[in-house]
Amino acid sequence: MGRKKITQQKRAAPKTAQEFRNYRSSGASLVNKALLDINTFLRSADEDISDNLDVLKARSRELSMGNSLGIAAIKRIRTNTVGIGLKLKSTIDHELLGLDAKEAEKIERLLETMWEFWAESVECDFNRMKNFYQLQSLAMATKLVDGECFVVMPFKKNIGEAFELKIRFLDSTKCVSPNETDTESIIKGVEIDRDGAPQAYYFGKDKENTETVRVPIFGKLTGRRNVLHVFDLERIGQKRGVPLLAPIIEELHQITKVGRAELKNIAVSTIFTAFIKNQSTETMLKGASKLGDVKKGEIPTIEFDSGNFGELAPGQDVVYANPNRQYTPLDTFIEAIVKKAGAGIGIPHDVLISHFNKSYSASRAALNEAWTTYLVHRENFLTDFCKPIYAEFVDYLVDEKIIELPGYRENLLKRMAYLRSEWIGSSPGQIDPVKEVKATAERLRLGITTKEKEMKALGLGDYEKIQIQLKKELENDLELEEIKRKARQGKGGETSVVVASGKEKE
Numbered sequence: 001m002g003r004k005k006i007t008q009q010k011r012a013a014p015k016t017a018q019e020f021r022n023y024r025s026s027g028a029s030l031v032n033k034a035l036l037d038i039n040t041f042l043r044s045a046d047e048d049i050s051d052n053l054d055v056l057k058a059r060s061r062e063l064s065m066g067n068s069l070g071i072a073a074i075k076r077i078r079t080n081t082v083g084i085g086l087k088l089k090s091t092i093d094h095e096l097l098g099l100d101a102k103e104a105e106k107i108e109r110l111l112e113t114m115w116e117f118w119a120e121s122v123e124c125d126f127n128r129m130k131n132f133y134q135l136q137s138l139a140m141a142t143k144l145v146d147g148e149c150f151v152v153m154p155f156k157k158n159i160g161e162a163f164e165l166k167i168r169f170l171d172s173t174k175c176v177s178p179n180e181t182d183t184e185s186i187i188k189g190v191e192i193d194r195d196g197a198p199q200a201y202y203f204g205k206d207k208e209n210t211e212t213v214r215v216p217i218f219g220k221l222t223g224r225r226n227v228l229h230v231f232d233l234e235r236i237g238q239k240r241g242v243p244l245l246a247p248i249i250e251e252l253h254q255i256t257k258v259g260r261a262e263l264k265n266i267a268v269s270t271i272f273t274a275f276i277k278n279q280s281t282e283t284m285l286k287g288a289s290k291l292g293d294v295k296k297g298e299i300p301t302i303e304f305d306s307g308n309f310g311e312l313a314p315g316q317d318v319v320y321a322n323p324n325r326q327y328t329p330l331d332t333f334i335e336a337i338v339k340k341a342g343a344g345i346g347i348p349h350d351v352l353i354s355h356f357n358k359s360y361s362a363s364r365a366a367l368n369e370a371w372t373t374y375l376v377h378r379e380n381f382l383t384d385f386c387k388p389i390y391a392e393f394v395d396y397l398v399d400e401k402i403i404e405l406p407g408y409r410e411n412l413l414k415r416m417a418y419l420r421s422e423w424i425g426s427s428p429g430q431i432d433p434v435k436e437v438k439a440t441a442e443r444l445r446l447g448i449t450t451k452e453k454e455m456k457a458l459g460l461g462d463y464e465k466i467q468i469q470l471k472k473e474l475e476n477d478l479e480l481e482e483i484k485r486k487a488r489q490g491k492g493g494e495t496s497v498v499v500a501s502g503k504e505k506e
């Protein structure tokens with residue numbers, strides 16, 4: 001693909017000096033010396049991204065392994081987006097399916113139970129190493145570091161397993177064009193149709209990617225999803241993902257270089273060295289011209305210790321080497337870089353380095369701003385990873401007749417109604433839990449929210465399951481109080497008792 005050079009056409013001069021001052025006088029100026037080093041070529045997303053992807057990916061991987069700030073950025077987003085796992089809550093559309101609430105609840109519990117059997121075991125992993133929630137963490141970390149994550153869902157049943165459906169990850173560096181040569185229809189391992197829509201991916205079969213295999217995104221006969229490409233779409237026509245750290249690679253690398261230099265300076269500053277200054281023309285080496293000519297014991301040794309007094313030969317003096325230099329604190333420099341890096345990835349610097357030394361309002365605002373970024377990552381991840389895998393799992397259950405869902409295969413709208421779901425993850429951090437709970441209670445009192453919504457926001461789990469558990473606990477408390485009441489009656493004690501609800505029971 002070619003590139004287009006931007007030029008400015010000649011136009012009639014404005015009638016007055018102040019007339020029609022537009023972008024040509026500022027950001028689009030081609031004569032302003034301050035802007036001469038800014039690129040003026042228009043390139044496609046493939047030219048800007050795909051042509052530089054290998055370099056960006058290699059540097060991102062390096063920073064995610066050896067740069068503390070890069071590691072913090074990756075882990076901060078992964079931990080707050082996925083955490084210990086995004087948990088399924090089935091919410092089928094019972095009205096569209098023509099079911100009453102009790103029937104719908106029964107199906108929802110069945111789907112959740114089957115999902116938990118599969119997701120909470122290593123059966124879901126092609127390599128039989130991690131459960132689904134741990135694979136979520138791996139997928140998110142891979143997406144952040146490489147900018148993308150490829151997932152296939154093959155069928156493989158091992159001995160002692162109940163399910164065949166598996167999740168398998170593919171290294172994004174294996175997605176390459178045949179013979180590593182792009183064509184008009186295959187760009188960086190992505191095959192597109194005449195409309196520019198991705199149709200298939202090519203993956204290298206060996207270490208050198210000399211031989212590739214074509215994997216269609218959707219099955220030709222069944223329409224089954226064969227490949228998941230988890231990445232954030234930032235440009236029209238974009239085929240591959242961009243690493244999270246791509247905009248701040250230079251800043252992170254500079255921090256690494258400066259940090260290493262300062263560590264060396266500190267280490268050198270701790271070295272204590274003394275030299276013997278001899279004013280005579282005769283050296284202590286007595287004519288030795290190289291190290292091999294020096295025999296053991298020929299050079300006098302002076303030992304330094306606390307409280308020691310030594311005597312030097314006439315004409316000799318002791319000179320101390322002072323490697324110290326004026327040390328300039330790096331706090332200002334580091335803070336400026338952290339702020340810039342945080343802005344580039346959408347995380348305030350206070351949150352990025354977990355340093356909250358300002359007011360409650362400022363810290364709370366920083367957490368809220370960061371949480372907005374986490375929610376964007378979470379929703380994209382659910383759409384690209386969790387929900388497609390869940391849909392494939394339910395398809396598998398129905399096709400294998402493990403469960404029966406009337407109209408699931410016959411009507412696509414009913415299939416979508418059965419697949420409706422919510423995913424519950426970690427909640428925003430709380431600086432002052434007392435204030436957070438009081439604010440929740442006030443919102444409930446005013447009737448502008450629901451208990452279910454507030455419990456999700458506080459990260460307390462599923463509302464319905466908690467209500468069921470509270471009901472059980474209340475019934476147990478009432479039963480226990482009844483037993484105590486009868487015991488007191490048998491001993492001639494009082495017949496009234498205060499039960500768990502706070503009311504007196506006769």
